[in-house]
Amino acid sequence: MTQVELVEVVKRYKEVLAVDHVSLTIHDQEFLVLLGPSGCGKSTILRMIAGLEPISSGEIYIEGQLVNYKAPKERNVAMVFQNYALYPHMMVQENIGFSLKLAGQARASVSDKVAEVARALQLEALLRRLPGQLSGGQRQRVALGRAIIRNPSVFLMDEPLSNLDAALRVQTRSELLKLHERLQATVVYVTHDQVEAMTMGHRIVVMNRGIIQQVGPPQDVYDMPVNLFVAGFLGSPSINLFKGRLERHDQGWLFSNSWLRLLLAEEFGARLAALDQDPRGEVTLGIRPEDLGLAASGVEADFYGEVHFLEPVGSDKYVSLRVGEEELMLRTAPRLTLQKGQQIGLTLAWSRLHLFDAAGRNLFADSRAAVAEVASR
């Protein structure tokens, strides 16, 4: 069932196009994550769904109803703000129960519901405190409680974890997921943190400059980014990108630029041959750090690089390599010993390499599928 639907939604601030003809369908009980760099329009979309921001053109439907002209309170949505936006002069219980009180519910019924929500969020001991007396994590839970108590059809969350410290963020992330499961709610979640997006979203929507770049399950988007932007935005350390020319060479394919001549494996050639379009010409080769491997002894390396510096992060070790004029990142096992300046042979996971055309589109991405996803409202 469709819960929220955006049709050709545009937001224009004078000369700036903040949201550019966005169409998007959010299903019932879905956890949808809007992901993108700051200023990409993701928060604007959230605020337009909430009704806090008028839309320049297009339509927004919630539960099948056109809400373009409805006030925020009539849309049956609740929002959790980045800075929580708790009312500083009200106690926790008043903060949570404020919407019910405004709706004219009896005091007894409000306090019953507040107690119930407080129990679910472990806020019972804090009900008579002011927001200023709470820690960041507690404030965050109060903000959630304020949203939950209204029993909305959609939860809108605007970077709700970004003000928490790292450890608390991880903990709250899983608590949010549990909460989502228990409430069976529809959630639209805005973040610029790809880890949050990957771990929480049923589907993620990657945005840039007001335009939806790609929509899909997190792993699919990671494995098959439709363009250079998505490829570069997802993944840490980020994908290695090399510009060059792709040509036919004897029986196979050759990728070359001023510092690298790479004879592409047969396996990769088969993928190229299956394409509808002729891939020859200016291209960008994309290699994720984990798709690069050290050549085992006795195996012929695809190419060679020189160890430039090492970044151990505990669970992995990132190796920065120099290949010709370019630098490239490799993710290896943490306890591998490598020396700075050492020459090492590298192998490629050919089945997972990406190739982007001159316009930045991934040649292997099923563009029709991606487009269909965007347009299916």
Place this chain on the structure above:
Amino acid sequence: MAVPHPQVRPASVRLEIEQAERRSRRRRALRLVLSYALLLLACAVAIFPFFYILSLSFKQSTALVTYPPQWIPNPPYYGNYTTLLFEKPFLRWGLNTLIVAGSVTLIKLLIDTMAGYAFAKLEFPFKEQLFLFILATMMIPFAATLIPTFLIVRELKLQNSYLGLILPALASPIGIFMMRQFIESLPTDLENAARMDGCSEFAIYWRIILPLIQPALVVLGIFTFMTQWTAFVWPLVITNTDEMRVLTVGLASLKGQWVTDWGLVAAGSVLIMLPITILFIFFQRYFIAASLAGAIKE
């Protein structure tokens, strides 16, 4: 790095440390004494005029010119106060002043906060221009508008009336400016949260904004009240009957053309200052809060 235990340090080093400590303690004490002396002096200068008036108010006019002056009248003379309260319409003037200053303060707080909220948070056409225009009116001196205002109020037949005293005082933009600055500093997400919770625009103003700008309200309230309490020129111009006079004008009327009972005037001054002083003492913590607002991160 391991720090050696004080006991293990050689005696010479210990002595040196002790001496340095003593020196620094002495310096600190000296600085304290000096700063207290300076502050006491400043206090004396500031308080002297008040003390002088207070002293005058308890003296008979004949005792005013004695030399050397008697700073603390003994026995104190209460006649000035009884004359003022029971023979002159001083209480009536006080009531007038209270009505005018109180109404102006309440109405101004309402108008200024509403306008401040609109200018700070709402979007409407020509907002910036309108605000600049309002600010520009601050540059027109009171003296320049005195006569036009008088003519308008006279045409409206509001001379010698409370309305005539109250209405012109409401048109002052400084409060709007102050409230706008204060309200602008509140996070917009707070209003958005209230909007999501179901607040109307007025409910946001009433239930969210007003409680949060309480310190600013108190400051603006006291400023306005004080300005009205001590206002002189406008009440002098627009009232000419004894019943409609306010305290300041009434006080001035105690001065005769040839003879002035300074003891009586001093007693009047003391009585005028009293409520304002009490008000200030009562609310001073808000003053400090308002002047510190924004200085430290919440």
